[in-house]
Amino acid sequence: MTMIVGVPPIKSQGIKTKLVPWIHSVVPKNFDGVWIEPFMGTGAVAFNVAPRRAVLCDTNPHLINFYTAISSGEITSNIVKEYLIREGTTLLSKGENHYYFIRDRFNSEHSPLDFLFVNRAGFNGMIRFNRKGRFNIPFCKKPQRFAQAYVTKITNQIAWVSKVIALKEFVFKCQDFSETIQEAAASDIIYCDPPYIDRHVDYYNGWNNICEHQLFTKLSSFDGRFILSTWHHNNYRENEYVKQLWSKYQILTQEHFYHVGGKEENRNSVIEALVTNFMVTSVQCSATTQVQYNLLDSLVAHEI
Numbered sequence: 001m002t003m004i005v006g007v008p009p010i011k012s013q014g015i016k017t018k019l020v021p022w023i024h025s026v027v028p029k030n031f032d033g034v035w036i037e038p039f040m041g042t043g044a045v046a047f048n049v050a051p052r053r054a055v056l057c058d059t060n061p062h063l064i065n066f067y068t069a070i071s072s073g074e075i076t077s078n079i080v081k082e083y084l085i086r087e088g089t090t091l092l093s094k095g096e097n098h099y100y101f102i103r104d105r106f107n108s109e110h111s112p113l114d115f116l117f118v119n120r121a122g123f124n125g126m127i128r129f130n131r132k133g134r135f136n137i138p139f140c141k142k143p144q145r146f147a148q149a150y151v152t153k154i155t156n157q158i159a160w161v162s163k164v165i166a167l168k169e170f171v172f173k174c175q176d177f178s179e180t181i182q183e184a185a186a187s188d189i190i191y192c193d194p195p196y197i198d199r200h201v202d203y204y205n206g207w208n209n210i211c212e213h214q215l216f217t218k219l220s221s222f223d224g225r226f227i228l229s230t231w232h233h234n235n236y237r238e239n240e241y242v243k244q245l246w247s248k249y250q251i252l253t254q255e256h257f258y259h260v261g262g263k264e265e266n267r268n269s270v271i272e273a274l275v276t277n278f279m280v281t282s283v284q285c286s287a288t289t290q291v292q293y294n295l296l297d298s299l300v301a302h303e304i
């Protein structure tokens, strides 16, 4: 059966929306423990898997603040609608200066609404923070960004996420993955989607050899079940950590296409992997559709 996948209100270059049916299909049908995500990112996986209980963590405080504000009712679809209509109207009349005004305001006050604004009006919905922890993605260059249809789309995404959070027991925490894994119980499932080494490094997204080994050690000594998303190989190289570390577990693979810019020749195929420490009995393939996945390198940032 085809799964209908919801899209969260926050975008990011590492979002797993297109792989959700595949990830969801490996979750045991009778699972009733706590779903734990040490690297929640946009929350795309958790909101779609929609377990009864979840602990969703990330070291990026702005992601956690945003979903905590939805959870507490500080942000609702009506509040977002009013805010985006107001700021979108000013963006239309003042142009990119208004984007940079909101970006500066976000960087000093950290309001979750301003985070949504810069995320949805920034270049290709990317998240990147400089060494001082300041959001530095440039404007998408579309002053008409928050036209009515786009505001409706975002408010529907907020309504969907608000509903999932209201119906379930979801807890959001800003903390390092090691702490999150430490807190998990044997009856839980940990779903890990760490940053891929060498890609999209920023203030909250550094990942290196030491981190990968620490993650391996932590997950290997966990008594419950885990699922890890990583990449297996592309046209040029293999992920050496799959061979070196993860190969003692079950590894499932699926081809996935990333788009770098809009041109067909820039379509890159990557074999994605799901590593599990339990036997998966039925697996559903996601449709191999394209996903926007733009290289940060090609950006000319206004603030580095």
Ligand SMILES: C[S@@+](CC[C@H](N)C(=O)[O-])C[C@H]1O[C@@H](n2cnc3c(N)ncnc32)[C@H](O)[C@@H]1O
Residues within 6 Å of the ligand: 012, 014, 015, 016, 017, 038, 039, 040, 041, 042, 043, 044, 045, 057, 058, 059, 060, 063, 175, 176, 177, 178, 193, 194, 195, 196, 204, 205, 206
């Ligand atoms: C690939 S993204 C997760 C994407 C997510 N599955 C989604 O669909 O949106 C990785 C996330 O890990 C977070 N992160 C990076 N280092 C971390 C660490 N040491 N502990 C916890 N989270 C970390 C980043 O802030 C980022 O949000």
